[in-house]
Amino acid sequence: MRKFYTLTLAALCSLCFTATPAVADDHIVGTEVTKKNVLLEDYTGIHCGNCPDAHKIAANIVRNHHESVYVMAIHAGSYAVPGRDEIDMRTDEGEQIHNYFGISGYPSGILNRTHISDDPNNLVVTRSYWVRMCKEQMAIDAPVNLAMTATYDGSTKRLSVTVEGYCNDASRLNNPRLTIAYLQDNIMGAQQGGLVGEEYMHQHILRGFVNGLWGEAITGIADGEYFTKTYTIDLPTEVRDVPLIPADMHLVAYLTNGKEEVQQVTGCKPTYENYDAPLMATIADPLIPVTKSYAFNFIETNIESRSAVTITSATFDVNYNGQHYTVEWDGELLPGEKKDISIPFTPPEITNSNSLTLTLKALNGQNVTTSSIKGSFGQPIACNPTLSVAIKTNKEAAENHFLLRDTEGNIVKEFGPFPQGEISEVSETVELEEGKTYCFEVTDEWGDGIASPSGRYTLKDSDGTLVAQVMSISYFGSRTFFTTSNPTGIAPVSKAGFKPAERFGIDGVRIGNNQKNTQPYILRSADKTIKILK
Secondary structure, eight states, X not given: OOOOOOSSHHHHHHHHSOOOOOBOTTOXXXXXXXXXXXEEEEEEOTTOTTHHHHHHHHHHHHHHOTTTEEEEEEEXXXXXXXXXXXXXXXXXXXXXXXXXXXXXXXXXXXETXXXXXXXXXXXXXXGGGHHHHHHHHTTSBOSEEEEEEEEEETTTTEEEEXXXXXXXXXXXXXXXXXXXXXXXXXXXXXXXXXXXXXXXXXXXXXXXESSOTTOEEOOOOOTTOEEEEEEEEEOOSEETTEEOOGGGEEEEEEEEETTEEXXXXXXXXXXXXXXXXXXXXXXXXXXXXXXXXXXXXXXEEEEEEOSSXXXXXXXXXXXXXXXXXXXXXXXXXXXXXXXXXXXXXXXXXXXXXXXXXXXXXXXXXEEEEEEEEXXXXXXXXXXXXXXXXXXXXXXXXXXXXXXXXXXXXXXXXXXXXXXXXXXXXXXXXXXXXXTOXXXXXXXXXXXXXXXXXXXXXXXXXXXXXXXXXXXXXXXXXXXXXXXXXXXXXXXXXXTTTOOTTOEXXXXXXXXXXXXXXXXXXXXXXXXXXXXXXX
């Protein structure tokens, strides 16, 4: 079971990511048996109204498993044909793969080019199966390990790639082939259903192959032996008039049996030589959105480098209720890396209605193009210190955590763990300190919610005040903030005045009872290198 809500980013990363096997001297690949990673081929198009939902599902999977799941978005078929003045993200190779697998519905996905466990005739699946198939594939031992490095030389526009493999079970390999694709993030263009017109940001877009559409045959693989392949290609400056931006490029390498059955996949971002890219990064919204109340002494965000150099500092502006504060992050953000961070910030006062905007202003001491996230929230709910907690899990309880936290994010109490494969219902009373603010937090590792059947929780104090009643926990989880006793300035919340069905998005917009919050999220990890500038 993964434990990923610790208080340091290093601990978080070590538990969220796939374990790295032992690496022998002079080799970049490990030798210990590892689980399979997943290649998710997302067949999509700019005129597919349901495709943004599929993109979101893929993004949610990658957020917690980005060293285990690799997405390759393939624009092909009738829905990918651009209209007048629209960008064309198709490739000849993408059309060939699309036709080979007989894609006829959009969005569709193929995961590790294998069939779903209980349907041997079903290779192409709808997005509702993607999380399930990732879990199934990641539970299987991989017959080979793969590792990859790459370098891009800006003066020659030349890409050099090295892939090394180590075989643990040659009996499961049949006509093995190694294929390397290069993909591009952050391509702005049209997307039906994207709700942002021509400014939809497309990710993981297939741009081409390093060693051909179906790769290269790997011969003579035997148990306990390594193999190494090195390739050098000249990258195009554009693909169908869409500029290829090296800083936004990454690679995936996968070993298949013939053209199907992916046995292992890996990925990497190239290092850069003689390449001067603009200093740039973007920030994203929280994994668990800011809801009706918020009271942590930090702001959560995810920062993604779009630079070719290492970022060691970032300066932010916090606009809280019209007042501006400057905060600075110190750390290490490698080219193309995404990192979850927490920025210490204690609001001077939490009123009935609060607004907060976090804006990235500078990187490595240089002003950059700004990037922002927003939130709005009210006061924590007031109750007495005796809290009654009633929890119902679903059958995938090992993916969830039920926690009480203080305002620093420290775990005060954890409920469970609950057994996998069973529905558990528990009730427990907790005595808390008076005059303190707490958060009851429920998390889901895979971002597919606590469903089938739905999990829920109810919080009440000893006076019967309903603190929270959450009957549907979607996506990555839910939070409820409350303050014990009745501190000055915080009015009690009666049962009649509390509406459990109300939910709020990061922008403060109320979400109806039957609607889902479809905003992107991130995990929290308190990075102690962050400091507030006076």
